Amino acid sequence: MTTVEPPEAAMAPALAAPPHTLSLLGPAARRDPYAFYGVLRREHPLLWDARLEAWLLSRYADVAHALGGGGLAGPRRGPCCGPGTVRCAQEYAVPESAFALLREVCARTAYVLARRLAGREEADLVEEFCRWLPTGTIAAATGLSYAAVMGRAGPAPSRNRAEAPAATDVGRGRGGTGVALLAARCTNQAVLTGRALASLMANLLANREQLELVRAVPALIGQAWEEALRRNPPVHVVLRRATRDLAISAGAIPAGAAVALLVGAANRDPDRFAEPERFDLHRTAPGALGLGPADCPAVRVAELQAECAVDALLTAMPGLRAADAFDPAESGLLTRAPRRLLVRPS
Numbered sequence: 001m002t003t004v005e006p007p008e009a010a011m012a013p014a015l016a017a018p019p020h021t022l023s024l025l026g027p028a029a030r031r032d033p034y035a036f037y038g039v040l041r042r043e044h045p046l047l048w049d050a051r052l053e054a055w056l057l058s059r060y061a062d063v064a065h066a067l068g069g070g071g072l073a074g075p076r077r078g079p080c081c082g083p084g085t086v087r088c089a090q091e092y093a094v095p096e097s098a099f100a101l102l103r104e105v106c107a108r109t110a111y112v113l114a115r116r117l118a119g120r121e122e123a124d125l126v127e128e129f130c131r132w133l134p135t136g137t138i139a140a141a142t143g144l145s146y147a148a149v150m151g152r153a154g155p156a157p158s159r160n161r162a163e164a165p166a167a168t169d170v171g172r173g174r175g176g177t178g179v180a181l182l183a184a185r186c187t188n189q190a191v192l193t194g195r196a197l198a199s200l201m202a203n204l205l206a207n208r209e210q211l212e213l214v215r216a217v218p219a220l221i222g223q224a225w226e227e228a229l230r231r232n233p234p235v236h237v238v239l240r241r242a243t244r245d246l247a248i249s250a251g252a253i254p255a256g257a258a259v260a261l262l263v264g265a266a267n268r269d270p271d272r273f274a275e276p277e278r279f280d281l282h283r284t285a286p287g288a289l290g291l292g293p294a295d296c297p298a299v300r301v302a303e304l305q306a307e308c309a310v311d312a313l314l315t316a317m318p319g320l321r322a323a324d325a326f327d328p329a330e331s332g333l334l335t336r337a338p339r340r341l342l343v344r345p346s
Contacts, residue, residue, distance in 0.1 A: 024333070083263045103307075138186060185297060193301075201341060210280075225307070227281050235335055
């Protein structure tokens with residue numbers, strides 16, 4: 001990455017003497033990113049990170065404005081949408097029947113996976129459910145092999161655990177080209193969806209009262225999903241490059257500079273969200289930076305997978321709870337999620 005020297009004019013509003021040790025790649029960020037984000041929001045909302053060679057934006061107002069206002073260029077490949085995307089980049093029409101059929105395929109895949117864990121004394125939901133469900137849904141809907149899907153989406157989960165159901169178990173390629181095309185378009189989102197599912201379940205298991213509420217009122221799963229995307233988004237850092245000078249509340253970013261938009265920090269900004277550390281599926285403050293706009297097909301598919309996942313797990317495992325004394329620690333820099341999620345199914 002080409003080094004861009006931060007101009008003095010841009011530094012003046014917030015960076016009179018920034019600690020040179022503050023870096024997204026430093027030990028403080030690795031040890032506790034949320035505490036690190038808090039320091040940035042309070043003291044250095046616009047920070048030149050010399051190790052990363054990028055400007056760090058951490059306040060909700062600045063991150064949302066930069067993501068939605070243009071003037072930033074991203075990679076040419078990857079998911080069509082991301083946090084803060086205003087309009088979906090896909091230009092193909094998806095019939096509602098395709099979503100309905102994909103939901104059916106996803107529900108059946110989720111139930112097969114959940115039933116395989118139901119009789120176990122202990123299971124890891126990350127390794128044996130969350131990573132498999134998005135990929136299994138795509139494979140079942142398209143007729144592609146798991147190896148082919150995972151070759152597009154990322155590394156396959158370990159085969160030392162319970163295998164996911166074969167595509168023929170849930171109707172191989174059912175629904176024709178509409179549902180197959182929809183599923184194929186969501187391949188690049190599969191890994192992120194799996195991580196988001198892990199965070200959703202970790203939040204629900206840590207908040208027993210809200211888990212029981214979702215069990216009693218399944219219509220609330222969508223709200224729990226949105227809150228999990230806010231509190232523990234799968235994408236914490238969006239890397240972009242400024243195509244022109246960008247003015248934000250804390251100063252200015254010069255054209256050509258690299259920018260790291262800290263979604264994980266913005267979504268816990270107390271100036272935007274009351275008690276941001278708390279998981280609350282009844283939260284009414286809008287605008288959390290999740291996976292993308294609500295009308296994006298991939299975002300809609302991720303939400304229906306979350307609904308199918310929670311419904312299947314709670315149906316197959318009425319006594320589902322977190323394993324005793326287990327801490328679902330997150331890991332990752334650009335993307336974050338629990339590495340493991342040990343549960344007692346019964």
